[in-house]
Amino acid sequence: xxxxVFIGTSLDGFIARENGDLxxxxxxxxxxxxxxxxxxxxxxxxxxxxxxxxxxxxxGEWPYPKKPLIVLSHAPLTIPAQLTSVETMSGSxxxxxxxxxxxxxxxxYIDGGKTIQGFLETGLINELTITxxxxxxxxxxxxxxxxxxxxxxxxxxxxxxxDGLVQSRYVVVR
Amino acid sequence: xxxxVFIGTSLDGFIARENGDLxxxxxxxxxxxxxxxxxxxxxxxxxxxxxxxxxxxxxGEWPYPKKPLIVLSHAPLTIPAQLTSVETMSGSxxxxxxxxxxxxxxxxYIDGGKTIQGFLETGLINELTITxxxxxxxxxxxxxxxxxxxxxxxxxxxxxxxDGLVQSRYVVVR
Numbered sequence: 001x002x003x004x005v006f007i008g009t010s011l012d013g014f015i016a017r018e019n020g021d022l023x024x025x026x027x028x029x030x031x032x033x034x035x036x037x038x039x040x041x042x043x044x045x046x047x048x049x050x051x052x053x054x055x056x057x058x059x060g061e062w063p064y065p066k067k068p069l070i071v072l073s074h075a076p077l078t079i080p081a082q083l084t085s086v087e088t089m090s091g092s093x094x095x096x097x098x099x100x101x102x103x104x105x106x107x108x109y110i111d112g113g114k115t116i117q118g119f120l121e122t123g124l125i126n127e128l129t130i131t132x133x134x135x136x137x138x139x140x141x142x143x144x145x146x147x148x149x150x151x152x153x154x155x156x157x158x159x160x161x162x163d164g165l166v167q168s169r170y171v172v173v174r
Numbered sequence: 175x176x177x178x179v180f181i182g183t184s185l186d187g188f189i190a191r192e193n194g195d196l197x198x199x200x201x202x203x204x205x206x207x208x209x210x211x212x213x214x215x216x217x218x219x220x221x222x223x224x225x226x227x228x229x230x231x232x233x234g235e236w237p238y239p240k241k242p243l244i245v246l247s248h249a250p251l252t253i254p255a256q257l258t259s260v261e262t263m264s265g266s267x268x269x270x271x272x273x274x275x276x277x278x279x280x281x282x283y284i285d286g287g288k289t290i291q292g293f294l295e296t297g298l299i300n301e302l303t304i305t306x307x308x309x310x311x312x313x314x315x316x317x318x319x320x321x322x323x324x325x326x327x328x329x330x331x332x333x334x335x336x337d338g339l340v341q342s343r344y345v346v347v348r
Contacts, residue, residue, distance in 0.1 A: 011304075011327060011344070012318035013187045024324060120310070130185075134329045134344055136294070138321030144186035147312030150198060153185060155308045155338035164329035168340055170185070170308055 001101045003047075003108040004127040005116050006039045007143060008165075011132055014140030015113055020055040024135050026163055034131050034167060035159075040065035043109040045100060047072065047119075052112030064109075070100070072115060093119045117145040120172075127171050128153070134164040175275045177221075177282040178301040179290050180213045181317060182339075185306055188314030189287055194229040198309050200337055208305050208341060209333075214239035217283040219274060221246065226286030238283075246270070246289060267293045291319040297348070302327070305341040 008025060009015050016022055046064050048056075050073040056063065057080065068085045071077055079086045089096055100108060110119050119125045130143070153170040160166050182199060183189055190196055220238050222230075224247040230237065231254065242259045245251055253260050263270055274282060284293050293299050304317070327344040334340050 132342070134327035136318055136321060136325040136327070138319070138324070144310055145312070147310060150312070151310040153308035153310070153338070155334070155340060158332055158334050158340050160329070160332050164327070166329060166332050166340075166342055168306070 001097050001108065001124075002106060002126045003097065003110050003119060003124050004039070004043065004129070005110055005125055006036065006129045007111065007116070008034075008131045008133055009143050010135050010137045010140070012136045012138065013143055014137055015143050016055070016141045017137060018140055020051075020141070024137050025133060026165065029163075032161065032163075034161065034165060035129070039129065040067075040109070043067060043107045044105040045070060046109045046111060047096060047100075047115060048110075049073075049112040049115040050075070050077075052115070053077070064111075067109075068105075070096070072096070093122045093124050097124055113141045113143060113145075116143065120144075120151060121147055123172075123174070125172055127169065129167060129169045131165050131167040134166075175271050175282065175298075176280060176300045177271065177284050177293060177298050178213070178217065178303070179284055179299055180210065180303045181285065181290070182208075182305045182307055183317050184309050184311045184314070186310045186312065187317055188311055189317050190229070190315045191311060192314055194225075194315070198311050199307060200339065203337075206335065206337075208335065208339060209303070213303065214241075214283070217241060217281045218279040219244055220283045220285060221270060221274075221289060222284075222286040223247070223289040224249070224251075226289070227251070238285075241283075242279075244270070244274070267296045267298045271298055287315045287317060287319070290317065294318075294325060294346075295321055297346075299346055301343065301345050303341060303343045305339050308338040308340075 045068040047070045053071045070089050073088045074090050152173040154173050156169040158168040219242040221244045227245045244263050247262045248264050326347040328347050330343040332342040
């Protein structure tokens with residue numbers, strides 16, 4: 001099973017303000033998606049925590065690919081009509097990966113701060129694509145958290161966009 | 175007065191481990207200095223906090239350009255013989271800049287986590303060159319800290335090095 005992160009952060013490493021707001025992200029422009037569609041086409045399912053799920057529901061538009069969505073939660077979910085394939089799951093990152101692997105899934109898109117940190121900590125993330133927005137927001141929900149040991153990465157490529165966003169792709173070194 | 179930051183961080187935004195260690199930085203290689211000499215040639219003086227000064231002294235070799243060094247401290251310093259132009263100063267970032275400006279200095283190199291954060295918070299940093307090392311260290315001394323308000327940046331350029339380091343240069347937007 002391959003598991004990937006594809007996420008935007010402020011230059012100081014936050015994926016959202018403390019209240020989940022993303023107002024510091026650039027406004028979507030028609031033509032530039034920073035490689036998101038290309039990435040999304042390669043994943044079989046999305047895995048995220050309940051906090052991220054509930055925040056994203058407030059956006060009105062569902063920004064993820066139309067693929068199976070696994071929400072890590074013990075409690076039942078409110079599932080809007082336009083989401084066709086949502087389920088809750090609970091367990092350790094290794095248990096989640098094992099269960100999804102048995103279904104024949106090959107590539108997971110891991111999203112949300114705590115979920116990403118949990119999968120990274122247990123060595124289950126293979127690839128990270130981080131797009132840095134040129135702003136410091138000072139506080140918020142961090143992409144990364146404490147680790148039991150260093151995680152070595154191999155830099156694959158970095159792309160610069162005309163609006164100042166810088167996107168780097170890394171592979172986790174085992 | 176122009177004030178610049180030129181610093182390396184882990185991908186998770188730390189400039190050193192909690193004890194100040196820099197063992198996660200790549201070993202210095204003969205030929206590649208990531209633009210450091212070119213940058214250092216443009217500065218008139220270096221400003222850093224006492225913690226950074228005392229840590230750097232333990233390195234054996236003094237890695238900064240041979241230029242006036244201002245250590246922000248109330249207490250007297252131990253000054254090794256090879257450092258020729260060191261003085262202590264105390265005051266707010268604005269006071270430090272004002273005093274050094276009156277001496278005719280034009281470009282300060284601001285270093286050390288707390289000092290950089292203090293100068294950023296008061297709008298006194300003009301340019302940031304951040305070189306990201308492809309490793310997550312989990313905890314340490316962060317480059318950035320809380321801010322009263324967002325700091326907008328303009329991306330100038332990003333360079334990739336063959337060892338996986340990625341260096342981005344930003345100008346602070348007033």
